[in-house]
Amino acid sequence: MHLKRAAVLVGALGLAALAAQPSFARDRGPDHWEQLGCQKVGFLVDRDVIRVGRRDGKFSAIRLEVSGNTVFMNDLRVVYGNGAPDDIAVRSEIRDGGQTRALDLKGRGERVIDRIEMTYRAKPNFKGSAKVCVMGLT
The missing domain is CATH 2.60.120.1380 (C-terminal carbohydrate-binding module)
Structure with a gap:
């Protein structure tokens, strides 16, 4: 059970980090x-x-x-x-x-x-x- 919650938490943190990047990094790359x-x-x-x-x-x-x-x-x-x-x-x-x-x-x-x-x-x-x-x- 704890592993499943940890995986969900890691996935959510990854999405939050992506959303925090400037839009050019997502759209065009650095x-x-x-x-x-x-x-x-x-x-x-x-x-x-x-x-x-x-x-x-x-x-x-x-x-x-x-x-x-x-x-x-x-x-x-x-x-x-x-x-x-x-x-x-x-x-x-x-x-x-x-x-x-x-x-x-x-x-x-x-x-x-x-x-x-x-x-x-x-x-x-x-x-x-x-x-x-x-x-x-x-």
Whole structure:
């Protein structure tokens, strides 16, 4: 009899703990990535900008996702809503269908992003394009 009551009590405590969690933890999980913008990048140039603009959300990290071709990303310059820049050395090859690791943003707390300036390396004698999307961690 005591075991049955203990099982009911443990089950009730588990439901209470779940209800006490913030709604985002139940709905999206702790790592929610939101698409901030995409840019078709051509290999005849080596710089592009993704305009994010002011959003309600703030972000603690970003990551890049690439499709259509392999891109060698050199550096990113994240410009925040207040105009402050954050230079991030990526220096990695991102293959078609791949993504970077989470790139932490500088500063205290989460930051509103205005735009992301990308510097990448073009493939020699290659004319084509790829699509680079920026995801923000809320």
